[in-house]
Amino acid sequence: MPPILVLSGLSKTYAGGHVALDSVDLEIRRGEIFALLGPNGAGKTTLIGAVCGLVRPTGGTITVDGVDAIREPRQVRARIGLVPQELSTDMFEHVAHTVGFSRGLFGKRRDDAVVERVLRSLSLWDKRDAKIMELSGGMKRRVLIAKALAHEPDILFLDEPTAGVDVELRRDMWKLIGALRDSGVTIILTTHYIEEAEEMADRIGVIDKGRIILVEEKQTLLAKLGRTEARFTLAAPMTALPADLADWPLALEDDGGTLRYTITAAETETRGLAALVRRLDALGVDYRTLDARRSSLEDIFVDLVEKGA
Ligand SMILES: Nc1ncnc2c1ncn2[C@@H]1O[C@H](COP(=O)(O)OP(=O)(O)O)[C@@H](O)[C@H]1O
Ligand SMILES: [Mg+2]
Structure with missing residues (x-):
C-alpha cells in the first residue's frame, strides 16, 4: 500500500533566517504509530505545523494520499486531526459543544452520534455537559484529543501528548493512543521522552537541527544499536x-x-x-x-x- 503521507525535501526557514526544517524526506505508513523523537528546538512542531497548514514551508512537497497539501490545504486538513502541544481551548465551553463545534469547523455536517462515540471512547461521556475549566488536567487533554477526532480524521498528530503529565496519566494516554491505532487511525506523535517512543511506536524517526537523522523500525533499531x-x-x-x-x-x-x-x-x-x-x-x-x-x-x-x- 502506498504511504499515507509523503514529505519530500520539506524545508522551513523562519523569517529571522533560522532553518527549522532542512530538506526533510519522510514517508508515513498507513495505520502505523510513528514517533518523531528529537530534542527541544529540533523542528518537530514545525514539521507538524507544515503538514497541518499552520506553517508555510519554504521548500519541498507534502502529499497526503496523493493530494498536494500545499495546493489543496482544505482538502488535506479535513483528513488530519491535530492535538497541539500547547493546551489551548476555551475554558468556559462545555465539553460536548466544543467537540461538536470542532467537527463543524471542517465542514462536516452535525452528527451527534459521532460526537457521542468520540466522547465515550475517551471516557468523557459522563462529562459532556461539564465546563472544560472544571475538568482535571488529564481530562482537559482528552478533550483536546476529542476535538481533534471530531471530524473523523484518518491521520492524527499528537504534539508532545504527555509533556508535563504525571506517570499514571502518561500510561493512560499510551493505552488510549494504542486503541486509536487499533481503530485504524494513523498516528504521528512527537516526544522528547524516549520511553514513550519505546513503549508505543512501530517506527521511530529521529530529528535533530531540522534534519531527519534516522528512520527505523523500533525493533530493528533496538536490535541493531x-x-x-x-x-x-x-x-x-x-x-x-x-x-x-x-x-x-x-x-x-x-x-x-x-x-x-x-x-x-x-x-x-x-x-x-x-x-x-x-x-x-x-x-x-x-x-x-x-x-x-x-x-x-x-x-x-x-x-x-x-x-x-
Ligand atoms: N514562529 C517562529 N519564528 C522563528 N523561529 C521559530 C518559530 N517557531 C519555531 N522557531 C524555531 O525553530 C526551531 C524549531 O522549533 P520547533 O519546531 O518548535 O521545535 P520542537 O518542536 O522540536 O521543539 C527552534 O529553534 C525554534 O526556536
Ligand atoms: Mg515542539
Missing part, C-alpha cells in the same frame, strides 16, 4: 587485563576493582556474556557480583544526537 553492558565486581583487583582476555570487549574500572563489558547486539553471538562468564571461570577470575543490563532506546538516542552534534 542495542548494547549489553555488564560489570563484574572482582574479588581481587587487577592491575591490567590478562592477555587471555585481550580479545574480549572488556575494560578495567575503579582502580582495577571492576571489570566492565560492553557489547553491541550484533556481536553477542561470538562474544556473549554467557561465554565470558565461562571464560572467566576457566581462567580462575573470581568476582563477587555481576550486574548486566541491555541498553534502552534512551542510550541509543543520546549516542545518535551526540554524534550528530
Whole structure:
C-alpha cells in the first residue's frame, strides 16, 4: 500500500533566517504509530505545523494520499486531526459543544452520534455537559484529543501528548493512543521522552537541527544499536587485563576493582556474556557480583544526537 503521507525535501526557514526544517524526506505508513523523537528546538512542531497548514514551508512537497497539501490545504486538513502541544481551548465551553463545534469547523455536517462515540471512547461521556475549566488536567487533554477526532480524521498528530503529565496519566494516554491505532487511525506523535517512543511506536524517526537523522523500525533499531553492558565486581583487583582476555570487549574500572563489558547486539553471538562468564571461570577470575543490563532506546538516542552534534 502506498504511504499515507509523503514529505519530500520539506524545508522551513523562519523569517529571522533560522532553518527549522532542512530538506526533510519522510514517508508515513498507513495505520502505523510513528514517533518523531528529537530534542527541544529540533523542528518537530514545525514539521507538524507544515503538514497541518499552520506553517508555510519554504521548500519541498507534502502529499497526503496523493493530494498536494500545499495546493489543496482544505482538502488535506479535513483528513488530519491535530492535538497541539500547547493546551489551548476555551475554558468556559462545555465539553460536548466544543467537540461538536470542532467537527463543524471542517465542514462536516452535525452528527451527534459521532460526537457521542468520540466522547465515550475517551471516557468523557459522563462529562459532556461539564465546563472544560472544571475538568482535571488529564481530562482537559482528552478533550483536546476529542476535538481533534471530531471530524473523523484518518491521520492524527499528537504534539508532545504527555509533556508535563504525571506517570499514571502518561500510561493512560499510551493505552488510549494504542486503541486509536487499533481503530485504524494513523498516528504521528512527537516526544522528547524516549520511553514513550519505546513503549508505543512501530517506527521511530529521529530529528535533530531540522534534519531527519534516522528512520527505523523500533525493533530493528533496538536490535541493531542495542548494547549489553555488564560489570563484574572482582574479588581481587587487577592491575591490567590478562592477555587471555585481550580479545574480549572488556575494560578495567575503579582502580582495577571492576571489570566492565560492553557489547553491541550484533556481536553477542561470538562474544556473549554467557561465554565470558565461562571464560572467566576457566581462567580462575573470581568476582563477587555481576550486574548486566541491555541498553534502552534512551542510550541509543543520546549516542545518535551526540554524534550528530
Ligand atoms: N514562529 C517562529 N519564528 C522563528 N523561529 C521559530 C518559530 N517557531 C519555531 N522557531 C524555531 O525553530 C526551531 C524549531 O522549533 P520547533 O519546531 O518548535 O521545535 P520542537 O518542536 O522540536 O521543539 C527552534 O529553534 C525554534 O526556536
Ligand atoms: Mg515542539
